[in-house]
Amino acid sequence: MDRNLTHRNRKRALKALHFIALFLTMAIICIPGLWIVLNSFRPTVEIMAKPPVWTPSFTLDHYRAMFGGTGEGGVPVFSYFRNSLIVSVVSTLIAILIGMSGGYAFARYRFKGKAGYFVGLMLFRAVPGVALSLPLFIVFAKVGIIDTHFGLILVYVAMNVPFTIWLTDGFFRQIPKELHEAAEIDGCTRWQAFWRVEFPVARSGVASAAIFAFLTSWNEFALASQLTRSVGSKTMPVGLLDFTAEFTINWGGMCALAVLMIVPALVLTFIVQKHLIAGLTFGGVKG
Amino acid sequence: MTEVTLSNVVKYYGKHRAVHGINLAINDGEFVVLVGPSGCGKSTTLRMIAGLEDISDGEVTIAGRVVNDLPPRERNISMVFQNYALYPHMTVRENLGFSLVIAKADEAAIAKAVDEAAEILGLNELMDRKPAELSGGQRQRVAMGRAIVRHPDVFLFDEPLSNLDAKLRTQMRVEIKKLHQRVGNTIIYVTHDQVEAMTLADRIVLMQDGHIVQVGTPLELFNKPNNTFVATFIGSPPMNLVDGKVVGAETIELYGGLSVPVPAAARGLISDGQHVKFGFRADNLMPVGHSVQEEGEKADLELKVTLTEPLGTETVLFTEIAGNEVQAKMLNPRPVRPGEVLKFQLMLDKCHVFDAASAEAIRG
Numbered sequence A: 001m002d003r004n005l006t007h008r009n010r011k012r013a014l015k016a017l018h019f020i021a022l023f024l025t026m027a028i029i030c031i032p033g034l035w036i037v038l039n040s041f042r043p044t045v046e047i048m049a050k051p052p053v054w055t056p057s058f059t060l061d062h063y064r065a066m067f068g069g070t071g072e073g074g075v076p077v078f079s080y081f082r083n084s085l086i087v088s089v090v091s092t093l094i095a096i097l098i099g100m101s102g103g104y105a106f107a108r109y110r111f112k113g114k115a116g117y118f119v120g121l122m123l124f125r126a127v128p129g130v131a132l133s134l135p136l137f138i139v140f141a142k143v144g145i146i147d148t149h150f151g152l153i154l155v156y157v158a159m160n161v162p163f164t165i166w167l168t169d170g171f172f173r174q175i176p177k178e179l180h181e182a183a184e185i186d187g188c189t190r191w192q193a194f195w196r197v198e199f200p201v202a203r204s205g206v207a208s209a210a211i212f213a214f215l216t217s218w219n220e221f222a223l224a225s226q227l228t229r230s231v232g233s234k235t236m237p238v239g240l241l242d243f244t245a246e247f248t249i250n251w252g253g254m255c256a257l258a259v260l261m262i263v264p265a266l267v268l269t270f271i272v273q274k275h276l277i278a279g280l281t282f283g284g285v286k287g
Numbered sequence B: 001m002t003e004v005t006l007s008n009v010v011k012y013y014g015k016h017r018a019v020h021g022i023n024l025a026i027n028d029g030e031f032v033v034l035v036g037p038s039g040c041g042k043s044t045t046l047r048m049i050a051g052l053e054d055i056s057d058g059e060v061t062i063a064g065r066v067v068n069d070l071p072p073r074e075r076n077i078s079m080v081f082q083n084y085a086l087y088p089h090m091t092v093r094e095n096l097g098f099s100l101v102i103a104k105a106d107e108a109a110i111a112k113a114v115d116e117a118a119e120i121l122g123l124n125e126l127m128d129r130k131p132a133e134l135s136g137g138q139r140q141r142v143a144m145g146r147a148i149v150r151h152p153d154v155f156l157f158d159e160p161l162s163n164l165d166a167k168l169r170t171q172m173r174v175e176i177k178k179l180h181q182r183v184g185n186t187i188i189y190v191t192h193d194q195v196e197a198m199t200l201a202d203r204i205v206l207m208q209d210g211h212i213v214q215v216g217t218p219l220e221l222f223n224k225p226n227n228t229f230v231a232t233f234i235g236s237p238p239m240n241l242v243d244g245k246v247v248g249a250e251t252i253e254l255y256g257g258l259s260v261p262v263p264a265a266a267r268g269l270i271s272d273g274q275h276v277k278f279g280f281r282a283d284n285l286m287p288v289g290h291s292v293q294e295e296g297e298k299a300d301l302e303l304k305v306t307l308t309e310p311l312g313t314e315t316v317l318f319t320e321i322a323g324n325e326v327q328a329k330m331l332n333p334r335p336v337r338p339g340e341v342l343k344f345q346l347m348l349d350k351c352h353v354f355d356a357a358s359a360e361a362i363r364g
Helices: A002-040 A044-048 A061-067 A077-108 A114-126 A129-143 A149-174 A178-185 A190-201 A203-219 A222-227 A236-243 A251-278 B042-050 B092-102 B107-121 B136-149 B166-183 B194-200 B218-223 B228-233
Strands: B004-013 B016-026 B031-035 B057-062 B077-080 B154-158 B186-191 B203-208 B211-216 B240-247 B251-254 B259-261 B275-280 B285-287 B298-310 B314-321 B324-331 B341-347 B352-355
Touching (some): A044 A251, A077 A149, A077 A203, A077 A236, A114 A149, A129 A149, A129 A222, A149 A203, A149 A222, A178 B077, A190 A203, A190 B092, A222 A236, A236 A251, B016 B042, B016 B057, B016 B211, B031 B042, B031 B194, B042 B057, B042 B077, B042 B154, B042 B186, B042 B203, B077 B136, B092 B107, B092 B136, B107 B136, B136 B166, B166 B194, B194 B203, B203 B218, B203 B228, B228 B240, B228 B352, B240 B324, B251 B275
Parallel strands (some): B031 B186, B031 B203, B154 B186, B285 B324
Antiparallel strands (some): B004 B016, B004 B057, B203 B211, B240 B251, B240 B275, B275 B352, B285 B341, B298 B314, B314 B324
């Protein structure tokens, strides 16, 4: 009887601890984001107040100012948004096309130096992007693609391809090779077998690779801040710097722009997460 | 007419030779089973016929056409895989119709062919399900349905029943045989299970280490095995083999002192002093009073039973002859205690003699 009781109590205690740990972790992850959102709706005085004001007031001043004229703290939000969108979407598409082909090749074919290539690609990931910023700057400046969408897209494709290869390789590896063999016997060419059978089966993997690639490009700051200068090519993270002046930082405005930056990423993740969670619809083969 | 022929077909994997120049002619409408232990090259051979593996050397023809370098889609074959390989993102209906969609058949024709296949295999209830929602036996049937929809020249089966439990396997075996009787196509079937081979095949091709060891009807392989490998692979329980030596022209002395007369089939083909393996099936060694009454030469033996396996209509008795474990069969069984000594009769006419060195059968 007593033993049962102690065990039951221990189980309860563990469960409680589990919840507390989860809560703390989520708090650490979520509170900064929440703080940004809250700050974007607060007057500057309140943001800077010490001790902090716990009952927030609500104002849209920062958003109004941001979309307003240049002289009144406005920034070219639409241009930045457009730049970010173009660069992220195009670089993601290219990275997925190249990365998926590469992942498929690594998963399906045997070729000389395969392991070496793969390790090489992963090593490439290990190089911190910032370390490349100066060489990239010089090369891009000489070639004349500094401060262009094209230059930034090129950089992001290079950053995302290795990771995409690695991720899609794993997904294609999980698809038994009998599926494309069956498709080929059913009359498909190798190309048809891929697009009609293997690609649809791996689409959740491709979707997650795309999300990662998109978010990487969308959020990237270090390289973009070096390689873009003008309104015509600056992306949103770089645009955040517009709110820092020599002696002051417009925290409210920065937070407002940050919110605009977070929203599309969140929406996209929500749309695609269904695919991610739906997971692999295996069952076509004995599993 | 769909004959399939293989002439001197060789498969190399790098430097390793997996299939050593196989010759085989399969007749139209024949059900041929390639059987052998794992790694014997049977699946590789099937995959070469399917076009999923390159043929290193030799020639494969289907319906009189050399297909060596044709891709699978141009060979007009269907294949059922061990793991079914159903398309997981398609419903049963789409799985069945896929080959016709690829072939750009018109919708009415596709619907008709799919319904026909569904009817044959009893899939009507399942048409809108995805493979993940099907049981193993149902998936197996869908895979077969997908194969018959295209009316291929040849059906290829690659161990299609290995993933099913024992009971379902027996059921599906019957369904495959029925299917063959119904559609009458040429079937090439790979398995490692000799029971499947015996029950399904018109002709069995027994393979070992990339060679064909023997080709024949199930009964030919059962009754006239070419060597000890065939003798022990085909039939359950496997054929008993006892080491011995020929003494004179009429007697084989089994090591351990027991002597048996030379079976009629081998008489005159063996020489004094030759080392042999003496083979007989459990069905031909039965306790007196529990055997089939058959004419023919018999030898009487007294043996001690070490273990029994009751199967209902018969009991398999384990005993020893000359230090070799030997299995016997008891019909109308009564309980037997281990250690009991029984009188057995050995049907000499049904016994086999193999050369000890070459393992080849000695037979007139």
